[in-house]
Every structure is written in C-alpha cells, then in structure tokens.
Amino acid sequence: MSIQREIPLAPTAEAALKTHWRRLNRRQGRVQALLLLATLISCGSVVAILGFLTYFTVPILTEGHLTAIFSWSWRPFHGKFGILPMVAGSLCLAASAMAVAYPLGLGICGFAHGLGPRWLRGPLMGLINFMTSIPTVVYGFVSVIFLVPLVRTTFPASTGYSWLTATLTLSLMILPTIVLLIQAQLQQVDAKVRLASAALGFSPSQTLLWVMRPLAARGLWAAAVLGFSRALGDTLIALMVAGNAPQVPHSMLDSIRTLTAHIALVVATDSTSRAYQSIFVSGLILFAVTGAVNLSLRRLQSRTPAGKRHA
Amino acid sequence: MAYFLARGFAWLAVAAVLGVVLLFLGFLVVRGLSTFNLGLFFGKTPVWAAITGRLPVWHGIWPACVGTILLVLLASGLALPLGVASGIYLAHYAQDAWKRWFGLAVEVLAGIPSILMGLFGFALILFLKKTFVPQANTCLLLSACCLALLVLPYLIFMTQTTLESLPEELRLAGLSLGFTPWQNMLHVLLPAASRGVLSGVILAVGRAAEDTAVILLTGVVANAGLPSGILGKYEALPFHIFYLASQARTEAELAKGFGAALILLLITAALFLGAYYLKSTVTKSWDQKDLLI
Numbered sequence: 001m002s003i004q005r006e007i008p009l010a011p012t013a014e015a016a017l018k019t020h021w022r023r024l025n026r027r028q029g030r031v032q033a034l035l036l037l038a039t040l041i042s043c044g045s046v047v048a049i050l051g052f053l054t055y056f057t058v059p060i061l062t063e064g065h066l067t068a069i070f071s072w073s074w075r076p077f078h079g080k081f082g083i084l085p086m087v088a089g090s091l092c093l094a095a096s097a098m099a100v101a102y103p104l105g106l107g108i109c110g111f112a113h114g115l116g117p118r119w120l121r122g123p124l125m126g127l128i129n130f131m132t133s134i135p136t137v138v139y140g141f142v143s144v145i146f147l148v149p150l151v152r153t154t155f156p157a158s159t160g161y162s163w164l165t166a167t168l169t170l171s172l173m174i175l176p177t178i179v180l181l182i183q184a185q186l187q188q189v190d191a192k193v194r195l196a197s198a199a200l201g202f203s204p205s206q207t208l209l210w211v212m213r214p215l216a217a218r219g220l221w222a223a224a225v226l227g228f229s230r231a232l233g234d235t236l237i238a239l240m241v242a243g244n245a246p247q248v249p250h251s252m253l254d255s256i257r258t259l260t261a262h263i264a265l266v267v268a269t270d271s272t273s274r275a276y277q278s279i280f281v282s283g284l285i286l287f288a289v290t291g292a293v294n295l296s297l298r299r300l301q302s303r304t305p306a307g308k309r310h311a
Numbered sequence: 312m313a314y315f316l317a318r319g320f321a322w323l324a325v326a327a328v329l330g331v332v333l334l335f336l337g338f339l340v341v342r343g344l345s346t347f348n349l350g351l352f353f354g355k356t357p358v359w360a361a362i363t364g365r366l367p368v369w370h371g372i373w374p375a376c377v378g379t380i381l382l383v384l385l386a387s388g389l390a391l392p393l394g395v396a397s398g399i400y401l402a403h404y405a406q407d408a409w410k411r412w413f414g415l416a417v418e419v420l421a422g423i424p425s426i427l428m429g430l431f432g433f434a435l436i437l438f439l440k441k442t443f444v445p446q447a448n449t450c451l452l453l454s455a456c457c458l459a460l461l462v463l464p465y466l467i468f469m470t471q472t473t474l475e476s477l478p479e480e481l482r483l484a485g486l487s488l489g490f491t492p493w494q495n496m497l498h499v500l501l502p503a504a505s506r507g508v509l510s511g512v513i514l515a516v517g518r519a520a521e522d523t524a525v526i527l528l529t530g531v532v533a534n535a536g537l538p539s540g541i542l543g544k545y546e547a548l549p550f551h552i553f554y555l556a557s558q559a560r561t562e563a564e565l566a567k568g569f570g571a572a573l574i575l576l577l578i579t580a581a582l583f584l585g586a587y588y589l590k591s592t593v594t595k596s597w598d599q600k601d602l603l604i
Contacts, residue, residue: 107324233424
C-alpha cells in the first residue's frame with residue numbers, strides 16, 4: 001500500500017487496484033477457511049470414531065451388563081458374553097510376537113551398524129523396507145498353506161491353527177516397524193558420535209555396543225512400544241491362523257482368539273445385540289491402548305534427546 | 312566375550328530373517344507364477360464379454376480386481392483433497408498451539424488399528440438404520456469412506472513434512488515477488504513439493520489396496536460379480552485371498568488363491584518401489600540445494 005501512495009495514480013486505476021486487493025484478500029480468507037475445514041474434518045474423524053464406540057457402549061452401562069462383559073466365559077448361546085479371554089489372547093499374542101521380533105530386530109540393526117560387513121547393509125535395509133509393502137493377508141495366506149501344516153505335522157497334538165503359528169507369522173509382519181525405528185535412531189546417534197569414538201580408538205562394533213546402544217535408548221523404547229501396538233492392532237493374521245477359540249491359552253499350541261479377530265468374527269456371524277455390545281467394548285479397549293501408546297511415544301519424542309545430555 | 316556373542320547373534324538374526332523372507336517370497340512366486348493365465352482372471356468366460364460385464368465371471372478373479380480398483384479410486388478420491396489440504400494447513404497456516412492439538416489427533420488417527428475403522432463404518436450403518444435411513448446397508452461407498460480415514464494420516468504427514476522441509480528461501484522468494492501466500496503455495500511451494508506429496512499418495516493407494524480388515528466389516532462379499540454401483544456389495548482382491556485361504560476345497564481353487572496373492576503382492580510392491588524412488592529423489596534434490604528442479 002505504501003508504495004502505491006508514492007506513485008500518483010489516476011482515480012479509476014486506484015479504485016480498480018483497491019477492488020483487486022480486496023478480492024485477493026477475500027480469496028485468502030476463503031482459502032484459509034477451506035483448509036481449516038479440511039483439517040477439522042480429518043481430526044474430527046478421530047473424535048467421531050471414539051464417539052460412535054462410546055455411543056454403542058453406553059447401553060451396557062445403563063443396563064448393568066458390564067460385569068457380564070468383563071467375565072471369563074464366551075458362550076453366546078448360553079447368554080455368556082465375557083471378553084476377558086480375548087483380552088488375554090490379544091496380550092499373549094502381541095507379547096509373544098514381540099518376544100520373537102524384537103531381539104531379531106536388534107540383531108539386524110546391530111548387523112547394519114558395525115557387527116556385520118558394510119556391503120550387506122544396503123541390500124539388507126532394502127529388503128526390510130520392502131517387507132513393509134507385503135500385504136498382511138498375503139502373510140496370512142502363505143502361513144495357512146505352509147506353516148500351519150508344518151506345525152501340525154511337527155506337533156501332532158495341535159491342529160496347526162495355534163498361538164505358535166500366529167506368533168511366528170505376526171513377528172515377521174512387525175519386524176520392519178521395529179527395525180526401521182531403531183535404525184533411524186541409531187543413524188542419528190551415529191552421526192554425532194562416530195568421529196569422537198573413532199578418535200578414542202573404539203572399533204565400529206565397540207562403538208555400537210558401548211557408545212551408541214546407551215545413547216539410542218529412546219529409540220529402542222519407541223520401537224518396542226510401537227511394535228507392540230502394531231501387533232495388538234493386527235486382525236488378519238490372528239483371524240487366519242490363530243484358530244479363534246475363545247479361551248485362555250495353556251500352551252503355545254493352543255488356539256487363541258484376539259480382540260481384533262473377535263470383532264471380525266462377531267460381525268460376520270452373530271446377530272444378538274449382546275454380542276454386538278461386546279465388540280464395541282473390545283473396540284474401546286483397542287482404541288484406548290493404541291491411543292495411550294501414541295501419547296507415550298509423543299512424550300518420548302518431546303523429551304530432551306538422550307544424545308544431547310551426554311555429548 | 313560380549314562382543315563375540317553380539318556378533319554371532321547379529322549374524323544369526325540376519326541369516327534367519329533373510330532365509331525366512333526369501334523362502335516366503337520364493338514359495339509365493341513359484342506357486343503363483345504357474346497359475347498365471349487368462350483363466351485365472353476370467354475363468355471360462357470369453358475375455359471381452361467379461362471385461363464389458365456382458366457375461367458374469369464365475370471362476371476368475373476379474374470381479375475382485377475391478378472391485379479393488381474401484382475401491383482404491385473412490386477412497387483416494389475422498390482422502391486426497393482432505394489429506395493434502397490438511398497437510399497444507401498444518402504446514403503453513405496453523406498457529407503453534409492449534410498445530411500441536413491437530414498433530415496429536417493425526418498421530419492418534421494413524422495409530423488406530425484398521426479393524427476399528429471398519430467397526431466405525433459398521434456402527435455408522437447401525438446408527439443410520441436406527442435413526443434416519445432404515446434401508447441403509449454396508450456398501451462400496453462405506454468401505455471407501457473408512458479406507459479414506461485409514462490412509463488420511465499418510466497423506467497429511469507426507470504433505471506436511473515435504474512442505475516443511477522446503478528451503479525457507481523458496482517461500483520468501485515467492486512472497487517478495489508479490490505472490491499472495493496462497494498463490495505462492497499453488498504456484499511455487501506445491502509444485503516443488505509435488506514428488507513428496509505424490510509418494511505419500513502412492514503409499515496411501517498401496518495401503519488402501521491391501522487392507523482387508525476394514526472391508527471385511529463394511530460390505531465386501533465373496534460372490535457379488537462386478538459391483539453394481541457404489542451402494543452395492545462388491546468383491547475385492549485381499550478379501551478373495553482371505554476367503555480362499557479358509558474355504559478352498561480343490562487344488563484349482565488353492566492355485567487361484569496363490570495367483571491372487573501374487574498379483575496383490577506385485578501391485579503393492581510396484582506402488583512401494585514407485586514411492587521409494589520418488590522419495591529418494593526429493594531428499595536428493597534438496598540436499599544439493601538444487602532449487603530449480
């Protein structure tokens with residue numbers, strides 16, 4: 001505006017310029033409003049999901065069925081709608097899949113950062129990256145055709161559809177998540193300490209074990225938490241190979257049912273309102289756990305980077 | 312001593328994972344490739360009649376392929392404008408306090424298991440049936456909406472981070488030349504960020520194509536033929552694989568499952584490689600401060 005004042009303009013030109021500016025300003029306002037609307041819709045969907053889950057859970061509270069839902073027996077034809085076996089199943093499966101995948105992930109990251117030959121790092125990380133693109137249902141399919149019969153012949157007591165089979169398949173699926181998170185953290189730390197520790201005479205593998213591992217603790221935690229939540233949220237592998245019997249498993253060869261598979265199964269087969277109520281409670285539990293995981297990850301990331309405090 | 316143990320363990324872990332993954336892929340490729348022929352797609356129906364929808368396809372995966380393509384197109388059509396607009400808003404328009412809250416919501420959305428998106432769609436239909444639209448039922452459109460929610464965080468995240476990683480000079484140059492902020496966004500920043508955004512789009516498409524849990528609850532069926540409309544039931548490739556894994560009775564049906572699984576893998580792998588390539592070119596071009604692409 002100030003430049004425009006210094007150069008005298010014909011009155012008509014000035015008026016034209018003013019309308020032009022006004023139009024531009026209005027368009028700015030409109031664009032910003034539209035962008036805000038899009039953002040509100042995107043973020044509002046989280047609220048909507050939570051809202052719907054809660055809306056369908058409320059009748060349970062008012063009718064006083066909550067203790068019936070939180071019981072250890074799921075026999076819909078006998079009026080028993082307990083989902084605790086599924087909660088146990090979800091926790092068992094996620095924990096066991098993590099127990100397999102996490103050490104493997106650590107090993108692979110260590111291999112890429114000093115414990116293995118340098119030339120293998122590229123292809124190895126390429127393959128791990130590629131694994132993120134394999135569809136879950138394909139893991140499940142191959143597992144049904146290949147792993148289930150293998151487990152059945154190895155352990156004749158089992159049908160093959162078991163906690164063990166699901167654990168092995170699921171651990172393969174969550175491995176890339178774990179490796180890529182730890183790898184990203186190690187790379188950050190590596191950039192900071194490589195020269196210093198080399199100057200002190202550490203070999204690359206010594207650097208990894210005694211310098212980088214303590215510094216990357218944050219990334220190690222984040223990978224564990226996120227991997228666990230991924231394992232908890234998976235539906236297809238549990239549904240396809242875990243056997244889906246609503247029971248608390250006594251051995252790795254028992255069939256189990258997870259909360260996610262439970263939701264899918266009830267929607268597909270049952271039609272009583274009590275059974276439906278149970279899946280909305282299951283949904284709320286899953287929502288709460290994954291939400292808590294993301295909040296804790298955010299806290300983990302916002303704290304002072306571990307590297308800064310020491311270096 | 313600890314060092315030798317760690318080294319041994321690392322080698323063991325890598326050997327185990329490499330072995331299992333290569334075995335897995337090899338098994339799938341060998342069994343899948345042998346099923347590739349026109350019969351896999353169209354069964355015994357004449358090809359042209361099947362493509363135009365004149366004759367129904369009974370023993371092929373063609374209807375499932377069409378269903379998946381429609382589903383992905385619809386879902387990305389819904390998610391793309393929302394996701395990119397939200398990404399732009401978060402990168403350049405939102406004030407810091409709001410940005411924190413919106414960012415939190417997007418992160419929570421990204422962490423929600425896909426089955427909950429499906430359950431959301433299912434609950435929506437239950438709700439509509441009870442209240443406004445008694446004849447509401449699960450359908451292609453509903454699945455697309457829920458899938459759009461599922462892939463939204465990818466789009467928002469990729470748009471936001473690519474825009475934020477652009478050099479500050481680029482933004483200032485446009486503004487100092489007299490662009491309004493929105494003109495600057497449309498003609499300078501978005502084109503410069505296009506590869507990053509595009510890689511986000513491709514990742515989202517891949518995610519929408521492979522997800523099974525969402526559509527399982529929102530209207531996919533095993534034998535619908537070609538989808539009759541966006542309010543009808545439909546078939547989809549991932550669900551077809553899931554269905555065959557449990558219901559295949561003959562060797563031929565199983566072979567069809569392998570064919571379908573390999574095709575789905577090829578699709579997602581191709582999309583992934585495309586996104587990977589685009590992303591690597593983005594980082595490279597800004598690393599070299601090569602502003603004129």
